[in-house]
Amino acid sequence: MDKFIDRKNTSSVKWDGMKAVFGKDDLLPMWVADMDFRPPEPVLEAMKHRLGHGIFGYTIVGECTENAIVSWIKKRHRWEIKPAWLMYSPGVVPSIGTAIQAFTEPGDKVLLQSPVYTPFFNMIENNMREVVNSPLQMKNGRYEIDFNDFEEKLKSGVKLFLLCSPHNPGGRVWTKDELVTMAELCRKYGVIIASDEIHADLVAPPFKHIPIGSLEPSYADFTLTFMAPSKTFNLAGLQSSFMVVPNEDMRKKISGIHMKEGFFTLNTFGTIAMEAAYLHGEQWLDDVLAYIRSNIEFVKTELAANLPELEVIEPEGSYLIWIDCSKTGLEDKELREKLLEKGKLAVNFGDAYGPGGENFIRLNIACHRSIVEEGLKRLKQAFS
Template sequence: MNFFQEYINRKNTYSVKWDKVAELYKSEKELLPMWVADMDFHPPEAVTKTIRERAEHGLYGYTYVDDRVKEAVRDWFSSRQNWTMELDWIQFSPGVVPSIAKSIQALTEPDDGILLQSPVYPPFFSMIKENDRRVVDSPLVEKNGRYEIDFQDLEEKMSQGVRMFLLCSPHNPVGRVWTKEELEKIASLCIRWDVILVTDEIHGDLVFEPNVQIPAASISPQISQQTITLAAPSKTFNLAGLQSSVLITENEEYRKKLEQIDKKNGAFTLNTFGILAMQAAYEEGEAWLEELLEYLQGNIRLVDSFLQAELPHVKAVQPEATYLVWIDCRGTGLSNAELSKALVEEGRIALNPGHTFGEAGDGFMRMNVACPRDTVKEGLNRLKKALKDKKGS
């Protein structure tokens, strides 16, 4: 566990999180970055060892992804999520966001409606808009600090000619792990209204007990034929910069159309280190992941207890998964702009503004707690400094 306590200086490493924060938040002050979703932890030693050995080999010519990598993916999902797949269901991509774009391009037409559930990961909105499709929003409903699906609204939106549903599972930023019953309802509606289900399951390994991650495609043979699952080792093992992810679908027609988009764009394969890191992580990273989950839960408990004691008008939505804490700041009475200004100028802390996740995120902030506990404590003290005197009527 001490492994995760180590402070690692990430400045001047081309880190988006640390080196771009002043520019993006328009601040001349030194900000504590607790925003973009990567971790301040080393990955499993098996990953580092594999990359080191390949780097020392010294030749970086063209590479390819072989069946051993696919087998590592298949075996990981079988073991961790009880999902059985065939090797030919698996395709590769630099990342989940490019995979969302590719799925939209391959399986929908301009001006098609694409459904999402806000507040949600901002690229869901941008990939729909950038590809000239229509955003159809069925907002989640907050009940006593927990988010639920409004199934009546969801079906109403699907019945209006939606072509695709982008499901975030587990949900970023609200941290929900969808239950089997919820996924069965989603599957039933997609089948009834002939809606393609594209499910972003990038946080699927970061689930806290007693919650269980259930891949949407595993719900039934029929929904498996209508689903594209997007996943990656990047969030799980902190490998985002290596740009390696998977698209998984049983539907052969979908696979052919996705491959055709790659051909049009000249996409070839993953980079050398991304291939090796994916394989090593899935083959040898499980013990590391179990320790990580325990450490993250400790950080999340710290956030909750601190807010209750020191900032009772600011509340944390308890995540069932992810290392992202969705913080309800509406009790401050501040507008989105005022809230962001207070955090940056008074607290000197960079969090993700909730409104960037859609209108349903107004008044919220997203905090990344995948960092040493001392960093979390420092972040909470900065949050207190910014918001302790900000209370709405």
């Protein structure tokens, strides 16, 4: 991790795709949620070995890969799942789209909790469903759920609830009590839960990620859990993810959508990388989590000393820092101009995450410390 790797000219969205998003490419990229770290060496070796074979026909997800996923989830998240529950997808966002198509009809209501990962809104709207929002409440620098509002929204005829756990961009790791309350209310009103848990592995002590479907066997019956090695091991470009779907009837509905889409198998190298990562990547991940935590503490210390008007929302999970800029007095447009024009810094701007995201920025610190240091200099420059 403590080695800078130049990613320019690799067709990287993060490093080479800024002009299309921000209108300029002379920026320091601390936006897209991928790391600047090389994956575990056993993953690279497994891919090299497969490359040496030289034939890359259609590839099944075999028993070894399934067992690697099952073992990983049991060890890291204390959830014993069955291989038969596993279904596959190119990514968590496509999985969300599949769930929306499988369990709702055009015009149906789908619940989310803003501010939240932008594709939640996009996938609901692109599939001609209605967004129903139960906004999270910021209390003492930490997001909480307004359960009265949550229940009122469920009562309105919601069919599907998109849960972000751990939360992106706010970094909350939901507690057992919070998860149980959400699950019980969804059961009460007959609402299916689709839980995006892509950041599940990026939680460091004392916090602990709990898959909502693991809390009680009956919850698993109306819960879809979306996971992937992509964020955990920096494999997003290989486009391999999986769903945990214990309910057989729900699996049949998902299979029906996959048939309509023409999807039937994963990328060859994505499958190989996923298996190798879950079998051999644990020590690498623990080292990465320690490095990320060090970067988070560095950002908190530096901002407190040099830019106290910027408030860091403590990330309990993920490598994304959600920063409240409201005390600067700048509107979102002014904030954007300051950071892009004066600071030359590419971040994700909070207004894209729905109501409650205004005046926030999201900073990706899964990178070499020198990039973090330069990013903070540019933040200071932007607000000077």
